[in-house]
Structure formats: C-alpha cells, structure tokens
Amino acid sequence: MGEETARAIGQAARDSGVNLSLHAPYFINLANPDPESRKKTTGYILAACQAADWMGATRVTVHTGALMKRTRREALDIAKETLAQVIAACDGEGFGHITLCPETMGKLGQLGDLDEVLELCQLDGRLLPCIDFGHLYARSLGELEGLEATVKMLDRVEELLGSDRASRFHSHFSKIAFTPNGGEKVHLTFDQTDFGPDPAPLMAELARRGWSPTIICESAGTQDVDALAMKELYLKRLL
Ligand SMILES: [Zn+2]
Incomplete structure (x- = not known):
C-alpha cells in the first residue's frame, strides 16, 4: 500500500x-x-x-x-x-x-x-496476543467454548501476561467450522448454528472483568451485523 x-x-x-x-x-x-x-x-x-x-x-x-x-x-x-x-x-x-x-x-x-x-x-x-477465539475453538475441535472454558482462557492470559496487558488484548472473533483431522475449515456467520463458538459467554465475562480488548469480527460476510451483536452483548452486561 x-x-x-x-x-x-x-x-x-x-x-x-x-x-x-x-x-x-x-x-x-x-x-x-x-x-x-x-x-x-x-x-x-x-x-x-x-x-x-x-x-x-x-x-x-x-x-x-x-x-x-x-x-x-x-x-x-x-x-x-x-x-x-x-x-x-x-x-x-x-x-x-x-x-x-x-x-x-x-x-x-x-x-x-x-x-x-x-x-x-x-x-x-x-x-x-491476538486471540482468535474461533481459531482456538476449531483447533480444540470444539472444546474451547462456553463460560467455563472462556474463564480459564482469560485467567491464563492474565496469569502469564499480567492484568494490564490481559485487559487490552487484541482479538478476532467468528464462528468457525472444523474437521476432526485438520481443525479450522471455514468461517461462518452468527446465524449458522452447527458450529461455535457462541460469543455471549466471552462478552459477559469481559464485561464482568471490566476488560476492554479490541475485538475484530471475522464472520463470513456479516461482520457489520455480528460485530454489533457482540457490542450489544458486552454493553448489556456492563450496565
Ligand atoms: Zn490472522
């Protein structure tokens, strides 16, 4: 450029x-x-x-x-x-x-x-770290999803990098389909429900901690709608 x-x-x-x-x-x-x-x-x-x-x-x-x-x-x-x-x-x-x-x-x-x-x-x-939660979900073949797994991942970031860096990490988020042998296959939209991760637990936990990472939505073509949905999930818990 x-x-x-x-x-x-x-x-x-x-x-x-x-x-x-x-x-x-x-x-x-x-x-x-x-x-x-x-x-x-x-x-x-x-x-x-x-x-x-x-x-x-x-x-x-x-x-x-x-x-x-x-x-x-x-x-x-x-x-x-x-x-x-x-x-x-x-x-x-x-x-x-x-x-x-x-x-x-x-x-x-x-x-x-x-x-x-x-x-x-x-x-x-x-x-x-640029934590791509869809990637972690896909490479763990669906394990890293839900509130308990989310809490563990965020705790791990804080444990290894300290609370200041943990609170402002960089991130990508989308749902991602995976194959058992390879992991990541293709990015999806929030409307597609056969694969995760669900953004709600992450947004709730980030708001609860008062963290403000930068989250880039990487949905397949619905980035604007899905980014707004994540913002609303976060704000709903913050207020
Ligand atoms: Zn990348």
Whole structure:
C-alpha cells in the first residue's frame, strides 16, 4: 500500500471514530529458520508497520507459522528467535510504538495455540496476543467454548501476561467450522448454528472483568451485523 492511500484511509477512519489495526501478510511463518526466509519475514512485518504508521494504526497482527514436521517445541523456539529479530528490526526502524500481536491459529498443523502465543508474548512487554477465539475453538475441535472454558482462557492470559496487558488484548472473533483431522475449515456467520463458538459467554465475562480488548469480527460476510451483536452483548452486561 502506498503512503497516500494509507494516509487517506487513516483520515477517513479518524473522521468516523474508528481505530485501525493492520494484519501483516497471511503467509508469514515465524517458525521458518532459513535465514533468507527470516529476512523476508522481517521485511514484510516492517512494511506492515510502515503502512500502520501512515494510517495511524497502532497494532499489527502477525501469524505464528507452520510446524513443518517439527515438534511444537522446536517450532516455537525458532519462532521466538525470529520474533526477537523482528522486534529489534522494528525498533531500529523507528516502529517501536507499533504493537505486534502474534495470533492464535486454527489449524492443527500450525503453531499458535493459546500457550504458544502467550509464550511468544513474553519476549517483550509491548507484545499483545491476538486471540482468535474461533481459531482456538476449531483447533480444540470444539472444546474451547462456553463460560467455563472462556474463564480459564482469560485467567491464563492474565496469569502469564499480567492484568494490564490481559485487559487490552487484541482479538478476532467468528464462528468457525472444523474437521476432526485438520481443525479450522471455514468461517461462518452468527446465524449458522452447527458450529461455535457462541460469543455471549466471552462478552459477559469481559464485561464482568471490566476488560476492554479490541475485538475484530471475522464472520463470513456479516461482520457489520455480528460485530454489533457482540457490542450489544458486552454493553448489556456492563450496565
Ligand atoms: Zn490472522
């Protein structure tokens, strides 16, 4: 994206009272140890930070990566090294004020369950997790849904990152269909009822805690309606 377009989008968003965040390219794989690939990954994230800066966006979401036939531990250790290099590069280029948000991923072959993302976020006090609740639901084959599971997930974030960072995490939410072997299959709308997660327990629990994360609705084509539904669920519990 060019500077002129990015600045125009930023102005339009400010005029409408919308806070912007940016998603770095989807194919980024922090868990690839190849030096050339690391250099490219760093370049893509720097470019995303530059666009975010032009737009006045303060957060950039980053995918954690693929296992590529390694153990989860091996892949995570490599991702931590790459992310540390990325953070140093961002600081070096003057993008230290942009918050990088490693994302929880929905497919079983991907790095990025909740604990893995929280471990990545412990590398630097400025990182915030991008918790995609649909992804966590899909990769747990439907386990991570409902009030009890939601309370446990939010407690875990607070335990590992502290209450300040926990209260303002970044997030994606949609219902997502999954397959038993692979996890995430396809994003759905709130009207589709054969898969979850149900947004109500999360909204109720966030309001009860007085937390104000940024939640981006990623429903399949009904983002406007479903985002509003989540906002209403949250406000209803807050009042
Ligand atoms: Zn994503």
